[in-house]
Amino acid sequence: MIYLKLFLGFLKVGCFSFGGAYAAIPLIRDVVRGYGWMTEDQLAYMIAVSESTPGPIMVNLATFTGATQAGLAGAALATFAVVLPAFLVILLAATVLRRLMDSSGVQAVLKGLAPCVTGIILATGACMIVGSLSGPQGLDLPALVLTAVLAGVLLFSQKVLRKKISPILLILLSAGLGVLIYGLAPLLA
Amino acid sequence: MKPIVELFLTFFKIGLFTFGGGYAMISVVEDQCVERKKWITQEEMVQMTVLAESTPGPVAINAATYVGFQRAGLSGAAAATLGVVLPSFGVIFLISQFLEGFLEIPLIASAFQGIKLGVGVLIFRTGLQMALKAKMGPLAKGIFLASFLAMLAAGLFSLPVSSVALLVLAGILGFSVYWAKGAAK
Numbered sequence: 001m002i003y004l005k006l007f008l009g010f011l012k013v014g015c016f017s018f019g020g021a022y023a024a025i026p027l028i029r030d031v032v033r034g035y036g037w038m039t040e041d042q043l044a045y046m047i048a049v050s051e052s053t054p055g056p057i058m059v060n061l062a063t064f065t066g067a068t069q070a071g072l073a074g075a076a077l078a079t080f081a082v083v084l085p086a087f088l089v090i091l092l093a094a095t096v097l098r099r100l101m102d103s104s105g106v107q108a109v110l111k112g113l114a115p116c117v118t119g120i121i122l123a124t125g126a127c128m129i130v131g132s133l134s135g136p137q138g139l140d141l142p143a144l145v146l147t148a149v150l151a152g153v154l155l156f157s158q159k160v161l162r163k164k165i166s167p168i169l170l171i172l173l174s175a176g177l178g179v180l181i182y183g184l185a186p187l188l189a
Numbered sequence: 190m191k192p193i194v195e196l197f198l199t200f201f202k203i204g205l206f207t208f209g210g211g212y213a214m215i216s217v218v219e220d221q222c223v224e225r226k227k228w229i230t231q232e233e234m235v236q237m238t239v240l241a242e243s244t245p246g247p248v249a250i251n252a253a254t255y256v257g258f259q260r261a262g263l264s265g266a267a268a269a270t271l272g273v274v275l276p277s278f279g280v281i282f283l284i285s286q287f288l289e290g291f292l293e294i295p296l297i298a299s300a301f302q303g304i305k306l307g308v309g310v311l312i313f314r315t316g317l318q319m320a321l322k323a324k325m326g327p328l329a330k331g332i333f334l335a336s337f338l339a340m341l342a343a344g345l346f347s348l349p350v351s352s353v354a355l356l357v358l359a360g361i362l363g364f365s366v367y368w369a370k371g372a373a374k
Contacts, residue, residue, distance in 0.1 A: 075282050123337045
């Protein structure tokens with residue numbers, strides 16, 4: 001039953017996504033790859049689309065997945081599911097749970113969750129980079145060059161310019177470099 | 190104008206004009222709800238941000254629900270949340286209908302090969318910054334390392350490790366250590 005799967009899958013995303021857009025992507029990736037709703041390429045494509053359209057990435061990805069899997073009803077259901085936990089938690093917090101959030105028991109659970117989230121995010125980033133680096137014949141050289149350039153740009157902006165480069169700018173840059181390295185290089189060779 | 194209608198329209202506008210999500214959204218919400226409409230105070234705004242950060246879900250949804258509820262109860266919360274979600278829902282739904290086969294164009298495909306790497310680098314950076322900023326004790330360091338290695342192994346050797354299961358385990362571990370400390374006292 002695709003509707004139930006969409007609802008449960010994105011309910012899970014909505015329940016466990018702490019700490020902003022890029023922190024939520026590992027979890028979304030887990031769910032959409034686990035159910036076979038998106039390939040790695042489609043996911044990267046949708047993250048770029050989400051960056052250049054309004055609204056939270058999480059909501060955008062839920063809408064898109066629902067729409068491609070089960071039309072308008074699927075899109076509405078997946079979006080509803082991803083929003084529901086945040087909505088309910090804030091309602092509870094605004095009414096009865098304010099003191100509970102400060103309670104040491106809840107803080108203890110959050111203390112366990114925070115390093116786990118960090119570990120998962122770091123590992124996901126590493127896996128995505130390694131996945132791109134390993135081509136059909138071992139090491140993919142263009143990908144290695146691209147990774148080095150992107151890492152260099154990040155380091156340069158942070159250490160020398162002392163400014164955090166925006167995700168949108170970095171994605172635009174990686175798209176341009178992708179066209180240059182993957183698209184044009186074979187034509188010249 | 191009825192408060193519910195006004196909430197819906199204001200958050201519709203916020204949803205329509207904030208790109209990049211998360212913290213970009215916070216400043217727009219502050220401008221609209223604190224400065225212009227005076228729906229919540231500056232102090233409430235700070236409390237709300239902390240609450241949004243320590244609860245799951247997109248910050249934009251958290252903010253809309255909170256402000257809507259403070260202003261007009263349950264129906265206000267529903268109106269504001271619907272308003273903030275609707276613009277992106279419409280835009281993405283349209284895109285999903287018209288862009289089929291877009292990925293097969295060679296030039297687009299190579300752009301997205303680059304983007305795939307770029308997104309990986311962005312996520313890695315987010316994780317790295319979170320790890321460097323956090324003040325971790327021995328327990329937290331252990332949980333961090335264990336979940337990092339588990340997910341890395343899962344990704345590299347295609348093992349069936351679920352991130353949700355890891356999170357639930359870490360939450361239980363955090364609580365039991367706290368509970369055991371309490372029992373020891």
